[in-house]
Amino acid sequence: MQSTMNQPPHFRRAAGRPGGAAPDPAQIRCMFGAIARRYDRTNTVLSAGVHHGWRRALVRWSGAAPGMRVLDCATGTGDLALAFRRVVGPAGRVAAVDFCPEMLARAPAKARRQGLDIQFALGDVLALPYGAGCFDMASIAFGIRNVSDPVRGLAEMSRVVRPGGAVLVLEFGQVALPVLRRLFEGCARRLLPRLGGWLTGNRAAYEYLERSRAAMPCGADFVELLRQTGRLEHPEYRALTGGIAYLYRGRVAYP
Numbered sequence: 001m002q003s004t005m006n007q008p009p010h011f012r013r014a015a016g017r018p019g020g021a022a023p024d025p026a027q028i029r030c031m032f033g034a035i036a037r038r039y040d041r042t043n044t045v046l047s048a049g050v051h052h053g054w055r056r057a058l059v060r061w062s063g064a065a066p067g068m069r070v071l072d073c074a075t076g077t078g079d080l081a082l083a084f085r086r087v088v089g090p091a092g093r094v095a096a097v098d099f100c101p102e103m104l105a106r107a108p109a110k111a112r113r114q115g116l117d118i119q120f121a122l123g124d125v126l127a128l129p130y131g132a133g134c135f136d137m138a139s140i141a142f143g144i145r146n147v148s149d150p151v152r153g154l155a156e157m158s159r160v161v162r163p164g165g166a167v168l169v170l171e172f173g174q175v176a177l178p179v180l181r182r183l184f185e186g187c188a189r190r191l192l193p194r195l196g197g198w199l200t201g202n203r204a205a206y207e208y209l210e211r212s213r214a215a216m217p218c219g220a221d222f223v224e225l226l227r228q229t230g231r232l233e234h235p236e237y238r239a240l241t242g243g244i245a246y247l248y249r250g251r252v253a254y255p
């Protein structure tokens, strides 16, 4: 077990995936299980706290309002679900799923401490345990690049959202300005695995983060994945912090 957890996830061939390679779900689950205890603190150190602002930007851009029903997918330790819960208020509802028990186990205590009620459940983005059209919106933050078939994941998210509702994605991208990109990528390649390894004891997880970040399509290329679901209309995107991260939004088509 230990040896698997400290190996970066293998990529296997996958026809539907950009770049033709997909992370192995069992290894992804195991890798997040191994870093769960230190995940929040490591995020805060590696992003200098900026990651909270990115999630707040997603919630603002989503158009979430009191009374809405929201599903947060690949919720991890639940930060995006908590941010939505504050906005939808007592008349709204937030559910959140993740397939890694160790990550998810940390979320309910956070919600309790903040006096927020969220229905957390173990579940796979590729087979969500909800009926069609149950939610006004579904979100995923830093999760879609870990899903073995991102287009299928986005299509499954759109299945559980009512027509006219939104699917929202927050994901790492590539810095837009070439000079800054070279600088950022050089630092990310050298520092992320070292710092992440030092903070969590699992350097392989942060080597994987850097590799998967660099390989993930972003901007207009990611919008193409939203289109490929055949269910999401009016896709839009916004770069955050110069393109270190991106927000994406698509509207679920009426039948």
Ligand SMILES: C[S@@+](CC[C@H](N)C(=O)[O-])C[C@H]1O[C@@H](n2cnc3c(N)ncnc32)[C@H](O)[C@@H]1O
Binding pocket: 025, 028, 029, 032, 073, 074, 075, 076, 077, 078, 079, 080, 097, 098, 099, 100, 103, 123, 124, 125, 126, 140, 141, 142, 143, 146, 147, 148
């Ligand atoms: C980088 S963490 C992001 C967690 C959280 N959304 C955040 O913003 O911090 C990625 C999460 O995706 C989850 N994940 C990856 N693939 C998944 C899948 N197919 N179904 C459900 N969860 C998945 C992992 O277990 C992990 O908790």
